[in-house]
Amino acid sequence: MIPLGCDNITHAIKTLAAIYQVDVGRIGNVANGDWPDFLNAPDSCYQDIFGLPYLPSLMATYLKCLPNCDFGEVTYYHRTAYDGTLEWFEDGLLDSISGAQTFLTKAARLVSIAENDVVLAIKNIEERNAFERMSSGGPYAFDTFDDAKSADCTGLDYSLPEFLVGTVWQAKYGVSHAQELREQLQKFLKPVIVKFSACPSDPDRYINNLWQYIYRAHQREPMPQGSCYPCTFIGGGKPIPAQKIIEIFDLKSSWPFSCV
8 A cells, every 4th residue: 555645746646535535536636627716716825725724624525525634644755865875774764963963973984074063063953952842853854755855955955964054063164054064975975865654743734735735736836946835744853763764765866766
């Protein structure tokens, strides 16, 4: 059985069909243009509509069905960098501090990493966790594969871990990121997306994201650069075990993905 998620449009349609317990063709018809009137109106501000907490119920009424609100785990997409081996993720996806320590330990096999860089990285994470509070601790992930794939642009750059960016690096590097270390890591590590399964923190928000995703595809209006769908996975400092990892997408490989 293919897990629920959003690898692409087809996957999103199948996921909504499973959640709403209708034929895939019914959701496909909606995706191809059979949208309810409140989304077809010329002056509809659809970004606001897809933020409505009761949108899943509105779509259920339109589809004449009873959705399964307890749909369990879905797939999420964690963007990072690795050395090209599956062993890089043998411990799964760790919380922010443990993940940073493990990342830098493994990266030190390839590049020179000063001890005070590790200290600054941990300090950066601790300051960020104190600011973010409940949503802090990692790991972090996107709701859609497309968001993870495009997360290498200004304003939304996760091609390397976030702990390498912040004001704590200013005194050492003269800029608000670990410039020389980042440059070295970009030379020796490869961009990767880790697909894993977990339960959404907000199932209704997750459903809204899928509807907006296929609606934007119908409108041929992708998510603006530097933006992403609201993330419904909150790690909260709890690791994702390796057994929950489904696929590794090496973004520089000639193959689309490697199975764990």
